[in-house]
Amino acid sequence: EVQLVESGGGLVQPGGSLRLSCAASGFTFTNNWMTWVRQAPGKGLEWVANIKQDGSDKYYVDSVKGRFTISRDHAKNSLYLEMNSLRVEDTAVYYCARIPGSDSYFDYWGQGTLVTVSS
Amino acid sequence: DIQMTQSPSTLSASVGDRVIITCRASQSINSWLAWYQQKPGKAPKVLIYQASSLESGVPSRFSGSGSGTEFTLTISGLQPDDFATYYCQQYNSYPVTFGGGTKVEIK
Numbered sequence: 001e002v003q004l005v006e007s008g009g010g011l012v013q014p015g016g017s018l019r020l021s022c023a024a025s026g027f028t029f030t031n032n033w034m035t036w037v038r039q040a041p042g043k044g045l046e047w048v049a050n051i052k053q054d055g056s057d058k059y060y061v062d063s064v065k066g067r068f069t070i071s072r073d074h075a076k077n078s079l080y081l082e083m084n085s086l087r088v089e090d091t092a093v094y095y096c097a098r099i100p101g102s103d104s105y106f107d108y109w110g111q112g113t114l115v116t117v118s119s
Numbered sequence: 120d121i122q123m124t125q126s127p128s129t130l131s132a133s134v135g136d137r138v139i140i141t142c143r144a145s146q147s148i149n150s151w152l153a154w155y156q157q158k159p160g161k162a163p164k165v166l167i168y169q170a171s172s173l174e175s176g177v178p179s180r181f182s183g184s185g186s187g188t189e190f191t192l193t194i195s196g197l198q199p200d201d202f203a204t205y206y207c208q209q210y211n212s213y214p215v216t217f218g219g220g221t222k223v224e225i226k
Contacts (some may be wrong), residue, residue: 020202022175035215037163044206044217044218044220045155045163045206045208045220046217047208047214047215047216047217050215056163059213059214060214061214062214095162095163097162103151103168103169103210104151104210104215105153105165105168105169105208105210106155106163106165106208107165108170109162109163109164109175109177110162111162112160112162114221
């Protein structure tokens, strides 16, 4: 059974940093692109970043470029999102998800972790 | 960036109704479109990918159609479990973008 479990969310002040983790199990982690998607309270879904199987290609939404870094550790079957210079507008539930094959839709999602940026 | 526009934003329907949700892309995305269902406090669940392919395990009352810039999600015979918010997503090009969502409410 495919499982994705996020952790690392919490309350942080504007300008602060946070690192999210996503532990993957139930599939061969090295075979799949992975993604982060976020959802601000009461709002819709926003794609954040994708990373290729070997980490050689990464894509970001413009609003996080230069501030967020997506990465993965195959030894730990884990996906990460390093978030720096956090803004109030980054407040959201952050989901990690798996990308099947070479398509960029998302077939398995974690339960999400809440990041609150507030003073 | 490709803008995805869903309509309606809210839809009131009864059990057994046929429901149609529309998604328009600001430029052609071929058939690179997915539909998701999301219930409050839960992660989204994929229903349809590549515009019309039904994800494994998803009931056959859900169907998708369209290509280019116009797409529809149809629920044939709305069930109590289907009251939720639905999102379309294009994956033709980066940045990946979602529609604003359609909330299906009980009439």
